[in-house]
Amino acid sequence: MTYISKPRLHHPTLTANKVGYTRRDYEGRISTLCAGCGHDSISAAIIQACWELDIEPHRVAKLSGIGCSSKTPDYFLGASHGFNTVHGRMPSALTGANLANRDLLYLGVSGDGDSASIGLGQFANAMRRGVRMAYIVENNGVYGLTKGQFSATADRGSKSKKGVINSDSPIDLVGIALQLGATYVARSFSGDKEQLVPLIKGAMEHGGAAFIDIISPCVTFNNHAGSTKSYDYVREHNEAVNRIDFIASRNEITTMYAPGELVDVQQHDGSMLRLRKLRADYDATDRYSAMSYMQAHQARGEIVTGLLYVDPLATDLHTSLNTSAHALNAMGVAQLCPGSSALEKVNASLR
Amino acid sequence: MQRTDISNPTYFHKVVDCQWACPAHTPVPEYIRLIAQGRYSDAYMINWTSNVFPGILGRTCDRPCEPACRRGRVEENNGAAPEPVAICRLKRVAADMKDDVRLRMPALSPKNGKRVACIGAGPASLTVARDLAPLGYDVTVFDGEAKAGGFIRTQIPRFRLPESVIDEETGYILDLGVTFKSGQRIDSMNALLAENYDAVFVGCGAPRGRDLDLPGRKAAAANIHIGIDWLASVSFGHITTIGRRVIVLGGGNTAMDCCRSSRRLGGDEVKVIVRSGFEEMKASPWEKEDAMHEGIPIINYHVPKAFVLEGGKLIGMTFEIVKAVFDDQGQRTLVPTGAPDALIECDDVLLAVGQENSFPWIERDCGIEFDKWGLPMLGKATHQSTIAHVFFGGDAAFGPKNIITAVAHGHEAAVSIDRLLHGEDIQQRPDPMTNLMSQKMGIHEWSYDNDTSNDLRFKVPWAKAEMALASIKIEVELGFDVATAFKEAHRCLNCDVQTVFTDTACIECDACVDICPMDCITFTANADEAELRQHLQAPANNHQQALYVSGELKTGRIMAKDEDVCLHCGLCAERCPTGAWDMQKFLLNTTQAGAACRNGAQVKTLEEVVA
Ligand SMILES: Cc1cc2nc3c(=O)[nH]c(=O)nc-3n(C[C@H](O)[C@H](O)[C@H](O)COP(=O)(O)OP(=O)(O)OC[C@H]3O[C@@H](n4cnc5c(N)ncnc54)[C@H](O)[C@@H]3O)c2cc1C
Ligand SMILES: Cc1ncc(C[n+]2csc(CCOP(=O)(O)OP(=O)(O)O)c2C)c(N)n1
Ligand code: SF4
Ligand code: SF4
Ligand code: SF4
Ligand SMILES: [Mg+2]
Numbered sequence: 001m002t003y004i005s006k007p008r009l010h011h012p013t014l015t016a017n018k019v020g021y022t023r024r025d026y027e028g029r030i031s032t033l034c035a036g037c038g039h040d041s042i043s044a045a046i047i048q049a050c051w052e053l054d055i056e057p058h059r060v061a062k063l064s065g066i067g068c069s070s071k072t073p074d075y076f077l078g079a080s081h082g083f084n085t086v087h088g089r090m091p092s093a094l095t096g097a098n099l100a101n102r103d104l105l106y107l108g109v110s111g112d113g114d115s116a117s118i119g120l121g122q123f124a125n126a127m128r129r130g131v132r133m134a135y136i137v138e139n140n141g142v143y144g145l146t147k148g149q150f151s152a153t154a155d156r157g158s159k160s161k162k163g164v165i166n167s168d169s170p171i172d173l174v175g176i177a178l179q180l181g182a183t184y185v186a187r188s189f190s191g192d193k194e195q196l197v198p199l200i201k202g203a204m205e206h207g208g209a210a211f212i213d214i215i216s217p218c219v220t221f222n223n224h225a226g227s228t229k230s231y232d233y234v235r236e237h238n239e240a241v242n243r244i245d246f247i248a249s250r251n252e253i254t255t256m257y258a259p260g261e262l263v264d265v266q267q268h269d270g271s272m273l274r275l276r277k278l279r280a281d282y283d284a285t286d287r288y289s290a291m292s293y294m295q296a297h298q299a300r301g302e303i304v305t306g307l308l309y310v311d312p313l314a315t316d317l318h319t320s321l322n323t324s325a326h327a328l329n330a331m332g333v334a335q336l337c338p339g340s341s342a343l344e345k346v347n348a349s350l351r
Numbered sequence: 352m353q354r355t356d357i358s359n360p361t362y363f364h365k366v367v368d369c370q371w372a373c374p375a376h377t378p379v380p381e382y383i384r385l386i387a388q389g390r391y392s393d394a395y396m397i398n399w400t401s402n403v404f405p406g407i408l409g410r411t412c413d414r415p416c417e418p419a420c421r422r423g424r425v426e427e428n429n430g431a432a433p434e435p436v437a438i439c440r441l442k443r444v445a446a447d448m449k450d451d452v453r454l455r456m457p458a459l460s461p462k463n464g465k466r467v468a469c470i471g472a473g474p475a476s477l478t479v480a481r482d483l484a485p486l487g488y489d490v491t492v493f494d495g496e497a498k499a500g501g502f503i504r505t506q507i508p509r510f511r512l513p514e515s516v517i518d519e520e521t522g523y524i525l526d527l528g529v530t531f532k533s534g535q536r537i538d539s540m541n542a543l544l545a546e547n548y549d550a551v552f553v554g555c556g557a558p559r560g561r562d563l564d565l566p567g568r569k570a571a572a573a574n575i576h577i578g579i580d581w582l583a584s585v586s587f588g589h590i591t592t593i594g595r596r597v598i599v600l601g602g603g604n605t606a607m608d609c610c611r612s613s614r615r616l617g618g619d620e621v622k623v624i625v626r627s628g629f630e631e632m633k634a635s636p637w638e639k640e641d642a643m644h645e646g647i648p649i650i651n652y653h654v655p656k657a658f659v660l661e662g663g664k665l666i667g668m669t670f671e672i673v674k675a676v677f678d679d680q681g682q683r684t685l686v687p688t689g690a691p692d693a694l695i696e697c698d699d700v701l702l703a704v705g706q707e708n709s710f711p712w713i714e715r716d717c718g719i720e721f722d723k724w725g726l727p728m729l730g731k732a733t734h735q736s737t738i739a740h741v742f743f744g745g746d747a748a749f750g751p752k753n754i755i756t757a758v759a760h761g762h763e764a765a766v767s768i769d770r771l772l773h774g775e776d777i778q779q780r781p782d783p784m785t786n787l788m789s790q791k792m793g794i795h796e797w798s799y800d801n802d803t804s805n806d807l808r809f810k811v812p813w814a815k816a817e818m819a820l821a822s823i824k825i826e827v828e829l830g831f832d833v834a835t836a837f838k839e840a841h842r843c844l845n846c847d848v849q850t851v852f853t854d855t856a857c858i859e860c861d862a863c864v865d866i867c868p869m870d871c872i873t874f875t876a877n878a879d880e881a882e883l884r885q886h887l888q889a890p891a892n893n894h895q896q897a898l899y900v901s902g903e904l905k906t907g908r909i910m911a912k913d914e915d916v917c918l919h920c921g922l923c924a925e926r927c928p929t930g931a932w933d934m935q936k937f938l939l940n941t942t943q944a945g946a947a948c949r950n951g952a953q954v955k956t957l958e959e960v961v962a
Binding site for chain 1: 426
């Protein structure tokens with residue numbers, strides 16, 4: 001852990017975004033993670049994405065569970081709302097917060113242990129319900145915080161730091177998210193910000209449940225030869241299907257590409273995701289072909305990254321429950337507590 | 352780009368902006384750290400070794416280090432106006448607060464039988480004497496004045512520099528077994544050469560103040576004074592008053608000293624008048640500020656036309672009012688505005704319009720050649736004249752500069768003399784002594800304080816204006832107290848503690864990129880320098896500062912670090928999991944006269960050398 005705080009001084013050319021903040025304004029406290037932990041790079045990518053999106057920090061709520069990954073919300077968006085919940089229970093806390101206040105942008109930060117081991121049920125149901133959020137799993141294949149035990153995403157045959165071979169099959173969070181109806185599904189790598197930052201931006205602006213599985217090496221417990229989540233292994237096996245550019249509005253589109261190479265996907269809020277295909281046979285708007293592509297390539301040992309699936313017309317839990325258009329904190333007492341006669345009516349309708 | 356060669360001593364030296372800019376290459380951050388630790392005597396001796404006059408320079412130095420200081424760049428666009436570390440005033444702290452340092456002065460070697468004559472007892476000559484006397488040379492310093500110090504003593508007014516400081520620091524040198532022949536002006540170079548000194552160093556300064564030949568100059572002579580002569584007379588106490596209304600012509604440091612001295616000798620309406628613009632004045636910004644602070648207006652774009660007399664007595668001067676016009680090439684000319692000439696009334700005029708070299712005592716047939724400007728023809732690095740064993744330094748060498756330049760010349764000339772008298776080629780200059788050492792003490796502990804201070808520059812307290820103006824002998828600046836010095840010292844970024852990168856250890860995890868507060872570090876595809884500078888985490892537009900570039904890394908990319916605004920906070924090294932980054936202190940000392948500057952040849956006689 002670093003003893004000093006990050007100096008306040010910044011580069012003289014650092015600029016403010018449309019809402020008046022510099023990138024440094026989106027930072028949090030100095031990280032207490034191990035030097036070189038992939039999670040810190042993800043924090044930096046989130047900071048970059050929020051700055052580029054001109055997001056006002058007070059419009060974001062960041063929720064997390066328990067783990068090194070779940071500690072990271074302390075290290076970014078220091079001026080945003082935050083809730084460090086119980087191990088594996090971030091999705092239900094986030095769902096509740098979202099139902100109460102639909103006006104905030106929700107950022108769920110979790111680990112592979114937090115989401116695939118203890119919190120698998122929570123994870124699955126949040127995806128299934130279409131809670132509008134950007135759900136990020138910082139996936140290192142181990143329980144970093146408790147000293148490196150294999151987590152449920154560890155690949156079969158992967159070797160622990162002490163030399164033990166993992167014999168269980170891995171849970172593929174991307175596969176589950178696709179299967180359970182998430183409307184924005186991506187995989188990336190903490191060491192590739194060029195790919196990661198636009199993916200986070202697309203997720204933050206997505207209209208439904210957005211999930212990003214980010215492979216994020218644990219330098220201390222899972223970065224050795226024989227690990228399938230090490231910097232070297234991921235770099236060697238990374239197969240990106242596309243690169244995305246996030247474009248806030250249509251008139252900003254300037255570069256021209258040959259037809260067929262590009263897919264423009266307009267999201268519900270008018271923003272555009274421009275996909276530059278790296279694999280001609282990959283279609284990111286078809287859930288089922290995405291699933292089979294993923295499985296086929298994963299079986300060959302490839303780590304498929306990029307925007308794997310997006311449904312531009314996604315809706316969310318509020319739409320399906322037909323909830324009020326306003327956040328609860330924006331309503332008056334009379335609306336929130338309409339009195340016993342209203343209760344009578346509801347009860348009567350159910351008799 | 353090519354992989355950076357950090358073994359070249361100039362690479363890291365340039366990163367230490369202040370040391371690079373200091374003509375004597377004083378290891379500034381090294382002594383600033385010692386001040387923060389309260390080790391004033393140690394800090395003083397580091398200065399003494401490099402710049403010879405820490406107490407004097409700590410009050411008067413032209414401080415080329417300060418405009419160069421990185422602190423000024425890193426504070427840019429970070430709130431208040433950017434300001435460098437008060438390097439010069441910290442030097443004074445070391446001098447003011449040190450203990451008795453006499454026991455730390457160099458031991459004297461047995462005499463080596465070589466005789467060296469130094470003409471003038473200014474900073475240049477005294478530096479030569481300081482460097483050579485302890486080595487066993489028999490050094491004789493001649494000066495026409497009664498006391499040593501040169502212009503330091505005769506020109507710089509006492510309210511900026513108390514005489515006790517001059518006595519102390521010239522004393523340390525004269526006590527090294529130097530023979531000081533005071534009151535002895537050398538009238539003939541030929542006669543001096545006939546005395547067969549093994550080497551002669553000419554440090555006689557640039558003693559002649561320029562005159563201004565305008566109508567009325569002769570008739571009003573009684574009230575028109577050449578600035579540097581007048582200051583010398585004030586210094587010796589021959590002049591103690593001046594008229595109530597004074598005009599000072601000129602914009603350099605002589606003008607500033609003239610106007611402020613006048614304020615203390617009865618001038619209560621003192622004006623500085625310059626031909627061109629305020630910004631173009633030669634005086635440093637702080638000198639101008641000091642003068643204006645004392646109620647002295649600076650009037651610009653006034654070209655002097657005539658001295659005006661009434662009844663045979665000076666009553667004022669007329670000026671043509673001009674403006675600056677720039678042509679396509681950016682060349683400036685001053686053109687009349689057409690406004691009627693201004694008459695500015697005065698009782699006395701001080702001329703501070705420049706200084707000239709003059710060598711009336713050097714016979715033009717003695718073998719020393721002069722150029723068309725009247726300056727001696729010299730080797731740029733060696734300071735050697737057209738007579739092999741005669742050297743020039745200080746203002747006498749390349750025209751008037753300042754004290755620290757005179758000191759730097761003295762060191763170089765001493766190296767030349769030492770090598771020459773040991774029969775070695777003086778064109779060959781010794782490399783500096785350098786050392787690079789890790790500062791790591793623990794996982795996140797360093798042997799320097801890496802926590803960057805957010806303080807803005809502290810102001811040096813001043814004596815109350817009424818008090819300061821009451822006497823020419825009262826020092827205006829009071830110097831930092833211990834607590835302020837400590838805080839100011841912390842503003843220093845320790846630019847000598849270098850970020851050193853080991854390519855083979857890097858796993859490209861981005862931790863350093865993510866933590867760096869100044870966006871210095873980028874992993875990127877290699878390109879030529881111009882392109883690379885624009886494709887970094889932040890643009891690298893200061894071409895004075897290098898890009899530190901690694902060899903090819905595992906992913907085929909390179910690491911490129913812009914040295915420009917690095918805070919030397921060490922966070923990159925703290926966040927690096929493999930120790931690919933390390934903070935290593937780079938110490939550079941220029942090599943001075945003595946065994947270290949020589950190749951080790953036998954001592955030859957002068958006849959052998961000259962032959
Ligand atoms: C008014 C004024 C203010 C200044 N203020 C500053 C300042 O604040 N900071 C700064 O850095 N610089 C300042 N300078 C410049 C600085 O004083 C000089 O650059 C510096 O002193 C030059 O040093 P030097 O060793 O070359 O010679 P000098 O200091 O000029 O000394 C030359 C000495 O040689 C002696 N001499 C000359 N001819 C002979 C001879 N034939 N025989 C024997 N002796 C001889 C002279 O008497 C004199 O003592 C100032 C200059 C002036 C005029
Ligand atoms: C209910 C509960 N069970 C177990 C733990 C112990 N525990 C803390 S963190 C953690 C695993 C975290 O792993 P992951 O989510 O992958 O985070 P990482 O540290 O790897 O980023 C466990 C099991 C706990 N804090 N709470
Ligand atoms: S233990 Fe692993 S996951 Fe946790 S901070 Fe260290 S490197 Fe990161
Ligand atoms: S910050 Fe310190 S070391 Fe760096 S240039 Fe300024 S005085 Fe020198
Ligand atoms: S020392 Fe390292 S982290 Fe600190 S400013 Fe310099 S490059 Fe950046
Ligand atoms: Mg984990």
